[in-house]
Amino acid sequence: MPLLEIENLSVDFETRSGLFRAVDGVSLSVDPREIVSIVGESGSGKSVSMLAIMGLLPPTARVSASKMRFEGVDMLTLSPRERRRVIGKDVSMIFQEPMTSLNPCFTVGFQIGETLKTHLGLGRAERKARSIELLSLVGIPEPERRLAAFPHQLSGGMSQRVMIAMAIACSPKLLIADEPTTALDVTIQAQILDLLLKLRDERGMALVLITHDMGVVAETAERVIVQYAGRQVEEAKTADLFRDPHHPYTAALLAALPERATADLLPSIPGMVPGQFNRPPGCLFEPRCAHAFDLCRTTPPVKAPAELGRALCHTPLVEGRPVSPKVPA
Known part of the structure; x- marks a missing residue:
């Protein structure tokens, strides 16, 4: 049985001009111990999809899904109190910006201890001992002294490690990592990724990795989901996706990797992800696609x-060439 099952997840935001659909019909399943990566440009709905699962979207958001189950439990029918028993304990998340995700008014020790008190009911001495253990686990030197540090006294890499310590404090069964290496130098990026993989191996948790870095995907993920403009456009095992991408958007992302470039200039994808007011009537990727034809401009x-x-495409690619699919899913 999958650890997490999501079917047809959609997220709409109320705006002055009406509803804007940021996530449209996303489906996701994650097995125990599996590493699944969600990739795409900024504005593809990657973070919004996971924040919807966590229940952390603002009141202007409307979330709907055909199915949203964790360990077989229907999360759509849980009360807020019942949901809080799962979120933060069995399902945890590392947020994208560690420097702004930590509360500047409280020490590192207080913020980690708050998690332990809320979900595990630990006493003061137990919280301190566990916090020291967690900081040591994520590779922070002098962990006991760091408990008294405020977020502004930590570097970006150190703040990210504190966020990981908070996220794994209750030994979650599923960890969602939203751009865990953003704004970190290359050396620290490698250390953070190695740490996440080590924790997966030692604790048996599943990992959903949100990123736009295809290099990170190649090194860590077992399966990849590609999102564009709020929709899933391709899903494949990592090796298969890198060897033979079937959606033109996936192929364009991979072609932009420095190690795959054959010209002096890196290839780029023209244009940008469509927003609320410039969504094409047909395929959402059509204005930027080198393989688009008349049907793409008029029909989703x-x-x-x-x-x-x-692949969400009229003519998916096979070995770099567009072909018509024989049977729609």
Whole structure:
């Protein structure tokens, strides 16, 4: 049984101009101990999808789904109190900006201890001992002294490690890492990724990794989901996706990797992800796609068969060439 099952997740935001759909029909399943990566440009709905699962979207958001289950429990029917028993304990999240995710008014020890008190009911002495253990686990030197430090006294890499310590404090079964290496130098990025993989191996937790860095995906993920403009456009095992991407957007992302570039200038994808007021009537990627034709401009695509990565495209690519799918999913 999958640890997490999401089907047809959609998120709408109320704006002055009406509802804006930021996430449209996203489905996701994660097995125990599995590492799944969600990739795409900024504005693709990656973070919003996971924040919807965590219940951390603002009141202007409207979340709907055909299914949202964790360990077989229907999360759509849970009361707020019942949901809080799961979120933060069995399902935890590392947020994108460590420097702004930590409360500047409280010490590191207080913030980690608050998690332990809320979800595990530990006493003061137990919280301190566990906090020291957690800081040591994530590689922070002099952990006992760091308990008294405020966030502004920590570097970006150190703050990220504190966020990881808070996220794993209750030994979650599923950890969602939202751009865990953003704004960190290359050396620290490698250390953070190694730490997450080590924790997965030691604690048996599953990991959902949100990133736009295809290099990180290649090194860590077992399966990849590609999102564009709030929709899933391809899903495949990592090795298969890198060897033979089926959606033109996936192929364009991979072509922009420095190690794959053959010209003096890196390839780029023209244009930008469509927003609320410039969404094309047909395929959302059509204005930026080198393979678009008349049907793409007028008709939304349907998913291709599983062997073509369920690519959301009228003519998925096979070995770099567009072909028509034989049977829609």
